[in-house]
Amino acid sequence: MKKALLPLAIASLLPTAAFADVIVYGRANVTVQAVEKFDTNYTEVASNASRIGVKGSEVINDDLKVIYQFEYQTKMDDGGSSQTCSATSLTTEPATTTTTCKVSGTQTFTQRNIYVGLQGTGGTLMAGMFDTPLKASQEKVDLFNDLIGDLTFVLEGEIRARNIVQYSTPAFANITLNAAYIASEQDVENAVDGISASAVYNSKPFYFALAADQNVKLASDQTVSAVDVDLARAVARVTFGPVVLGAMYEVYDNGVSDDDEDGFLVSAQFNINDEWALKAQTVQSDMVKLGSESSSVGVDYKMSKAAKLFGFYTVIEDELTRDDKYLAVGVELNF
Amino acid sequence: MLGIKKLLFFVVIFCGSAVALATGLDDSCESAVDAADKLGSPISKECDYSNTGLNGVLHRAVAKKEKAVVGKSFSDDASASASSKNVEISTGSAVVNTANNSATNNVAESLLRVIFAEFETMQQLASARYELIREASQDCSNGFVLERESYFPTRNKLLKLQLTYSCF
Numbered sequence: 309m310k311k312a313l314l315p316l317a318i319a320s321l322l323p324t325a326a327f328a329d330v331i332v333y334g335r336a337n338v339t340v341q342a343v344e345k346f347d348t349n350y351t352e353v354a355s356n357a358s359r360i361g362v363k364g365s366e367v368i369n370d371d372l373k374v375i376y377q378f379e380y381q382t383k384m385d386d387g388g389s390s391q392t393c394s395a396t397s398l399t400t401e402p403a404t405t406t407t408t409c410k411v412s413g414t415q416t417f418t419q420r421n422i423y424v425g426l427q428g429t430g431g432t433l434m435a436g437m438f439d440t441p442l443k444a445s446q447e448k449v450d451l452f453n454d455l456i457g458d459l460t461f462v463l464e465g466e467i468r469a470r471n472i473v474q475y476s477t478p479a480f481a482n483i484t485l486n487a488a489y490i491a492s493e494q495d496v497e498n499a500v501d502g503i504s505a506s507a508v509y510n511s512k513p514f515y516f517a518l519a520a521d522q523n524v525k526l527a528s529d530q531t532v533s534a535v536d537v538d539l540a541r542a543v544a545r546v547t548f549g550p551v552v553l554g555a556m557y558e559v560y561d562n563g564v565s566d567d568d569e570d571g572f573l574v575s576a577q578f579n580i581n582d583e584w585a586l587k588a589q590t591v592q593s594d595m596v597k598l599g600s601e602s603s604s605v606g607v608d609y610k611m612s613k614a615a616k617l618f619g620f621y622t623v624i625e626d627e628l629t630r631d632d633k634y635l636a637v638g639v640e641l642n643f
Numbered sequence: 644m645l646g647i648k649k650l651l652f653f654v655v656i657f658c659g660s661a662v663a664l665a666t667g668l669d670d671s672c673e674s675a676v677d678a679a680d681k682l683g684s685p686i687s688k689e690c691d692y693s694n695t696g697l698n699g700v701l702h703r704a705v706a707k708k709e710k711a712v713v714g715k716s717f718s719d720d721a722s723a724s725a726s727s728k729n730v731e732i733s734t735g736s737a738v739v740n741t742a743n744n745s746a747t748n749n750v751a752e753s754l755l756r757v758i759f760a761e762f763e764t765m766q767q768l769a770s771a772r773y774e775l776i777r778e779a780s781q782d783c784s785n786g787f788v789l790e791r792e793s794y795f796p797t798r799n800k801l802l803k804l805q806l807t808y809s810c811f
Binding site: 333421425432439444474614 | 674675676677678679680681682683692697698701
């Protein structure tokens with residue numbers, strides 16, 4: 309099928325009545341990265357959370373509507389992320405084994421945020437698979453979100469939970485409360501359900517959020533555990549004209565070690581003009597790996613409202629094994 | 644080394660703060676993909692994504708589809724009428740109307756004319772009404788007056804919008 313006909317094909321599948329309040333959206337984000345890793349140097353092409361989705365609503369009456377969203381991620385660089393390896397033993401002396409790995413693009417789309425729910429004057433109730441209130445509380449503080457400098461490689465809590473039900477209050481004085489329940493869907497010993505909650509204040513120049521998780525990852529992954537895993541997060545973003553400052557602080561109790569672990573993120577963006585922006589960010593914690601730190605600097609050039617070119621330099625290191633460096637240029641198109 | 648990097652970072656932050664101007668944020672709408680990241684947030688009434696990117700292509704394609712549906716409704720009923728322009732002329736009303744008009748008026752233009760379209764949703768109603776009014780304006784080169792706007796249920800559970808107008 310010709311690419312130009314794709315939108316018409318999609319449109320023909322949707323009844324005109326249902327299409328009235330549908331937004332089709334997506335993002336294409338690809339970088340070419342020079343990587344220095346484990347004393348090796350190579351160049352890679354990376355697809356950074358490129359995705360496509362539909363979102364919409366169906367009005368039931370003046371006070372109630374059904375909302376929905378289907379969002380899927382696709383690997384623009386290799387078409388999939390699956391890798392299959394096979395080992396071959398050779399009957400030579402000494403005996404040797406050769407392992408061959410093949411990357412295949414069998415998984416074109418993977419599920420991202422998908423839900424259906426009810427929205428009315430009393431708030432929003434929705435169920436599906438989507439970001440927990442704690443994950444969503446990061447808002448836009450992570451300036452290298454979806455890139456190699458993403459906070460997820462250093463801090464805990466970036467969970468898109470399965471089997472989640474969430475209630476959000478209507479915004480009152482710019483404050484919204486969110487509470488979610490994550491079902492582990494099993495009745496075995498030490499199986500736990502998860503809870504995630506957040507309180508968010510969001511005005512134009514200021515953003516503040518407090519959030520907490522309990523056993524969210526265990527429940528979402530259907531993992532049994534004899535101990536509770538708790539996480540708390542505070543987020544702030546302040547805008548002073550062309551400068552946007554962000555900060556995040558986390559405390560993590562894995563239920564095993566005696567001491568809680570903490571971590572933080574600070575970020576700054578300076579919008580030179582409508583086209584150019586400079587960014588810097590650092591994230592540190594012992595949560596994922598001991599002494600883990602990710603520091604990034606970058607520059608964005610906005611070509612249009614929907615498209616931008618960007619470049620960044622990121623260093624990710626920890627006290628054990630990692631001291632990786634990434635120099636990248638990329639393009640992003642939002643639609 | 645780590646300490647120097649931290650120091651440089653905070654220098655960047657505070658230098659940036661020093662030159663900051665306390666002006667408001669850009670009020671332009673964020674992209675649809677960013678809006679979708681705000682889970683469960685209603686589609687902003689101020690932000691119209693129906694004419695941008697792939698979404699715009701799809702909406703325009705559907706709009707053409709709706710237009711075709713409206714045209715089809717005209718054609719179906721036009722087969723029973725005398726007009727080849729999908730416009731029915733209500734001759735019964737025209738007699739009464741003609742008697743009320745001045746002698747300088749063109750008899751044909753003083754007739755009441757009826758056009759209609761079927762629709763299902765609120766958005767289709769707006770589109771259908773616009774198409775009908777445009778049809779009437781093309782029919783009346785000097786303008787027209789809308790005499791009546793009527794709605795009827797149809798056999799296929801749609802609604803029928805019927806506009807009755809006369810040309811100046």
